[in-house]
Amino acid sequence: MRINKLLSNYGICSRKEARKLIEEGRIIVNGSKCIQGQWVEESDDILLDNEKLLPKKKVYIAFNKPVGVVCTAASHVENNIIDYINYPEYIFPVGRLDKESEGLIILTNDGEMANKILESENMHEKEYVVTVDKSYDEEFLNNMATGVEILGVKTRPCKMERVSDDTFKITLTQGLNRQIRRMCKTLGYKVVILKRIRILNLYLNDLEIGKWRYFNEKELY
Template sequence: MRINKLLSNMGFCSRKEASRFIEDNRVIVNGELCIQGQWVEEDDVVFIDNELITPKEKIYIALNKPVGITCTAEKTVQNNIISFMNYKDYIFPVGRLDKESQGLILMTNDGDLANKILESENEHEKEYIVTVNKPFDDEFIKGMAEGVNILGTLTRVCKVTRVNEDTFKIILTQGLNKQIRRMSKVFGYTVIGLKRIRIMNIKINGIENGKWRNLTEEEILELRKC
């Protein structure tokens, strides 16, 4: 694999950060200066700043993200999720939840598992509670569930159920940019509240807004099975 992926899988840094380390001539592989895009083996000896790099203990966190926090590992972005959590070790968000939305997002340093969760063809479920700006009828529910043309594509068939006159639950198996907001807009509705409550087998239950918890061993095992 490429050196960037190896360092990410080891839980040391992101692939983008790895490129910066290489550019600054801080990475040594098997006694030689590393170059951009270099291919490596898992048993290669890697030093950064003369420190031997070994795999970090894997971290798996469920965060209840508040509104106003941006899901990016770029610390230069204002109100980014990394600065918000101020976690002691390197972690990054698995996917995204837009700034205006709240709810569950997974944080980890396991690049391999994160990529598998995000692969669209795996069709992993994500569940949301959504409130729109006015009451809707059953045709809206039916239309949302059958697929909506947004961003030049027809969204996948999904599960949509009514909560009350202006709120519904929706379970998606894809993650287009601002998908639920764009889908609702096609039918003339504006999303005024969006909360993700589940990713696959991980639920937000018991996590207060802005707080987080470590995943249990059972939850991690189930994630890997999925």
């Protein structure tokens, strides 16, 4: 694999940050300075700052994101999720939950696990509780469940459950940009509150807004 991917899989840094380490000459592979995009094997002799490169202990965090926090590791973005949590080691958010939404998001240093969750063909479930700006009927539920045309495609069939006259639960197996908001808008509704409560087998439960907790990989699968 490329050195950037190895560093990400080991929980050392992002692939982008890996490029900077290479530029600064801080990575040595089998006695020679690493070059950009270099292919490596785990059996290679790889040094970072003259110390043998070893995998970091995997970190898995469940965070109840408040409205207003932005799901990016980019330090120049105001209210970014990394600054908000202020974790002492390298972690990154898995996927996104838009700024206006709240609820469950995963942060980790495990690049392989993140890729498995994000690959849309894996059909991983994510569950949300959504409140819209007016009462809806059975036709709305059926239309949402069978698929809505957004962004030039029809959304995958999804599970819908009525909670109240203006609130429902929706379980998706894909993650198009602002998907639920776009689906509702197409059908004439505006999302007022959007909260993610589950990713696979990881539940938000009673985790307070703005708080996080560790979980183990078995909680996901």
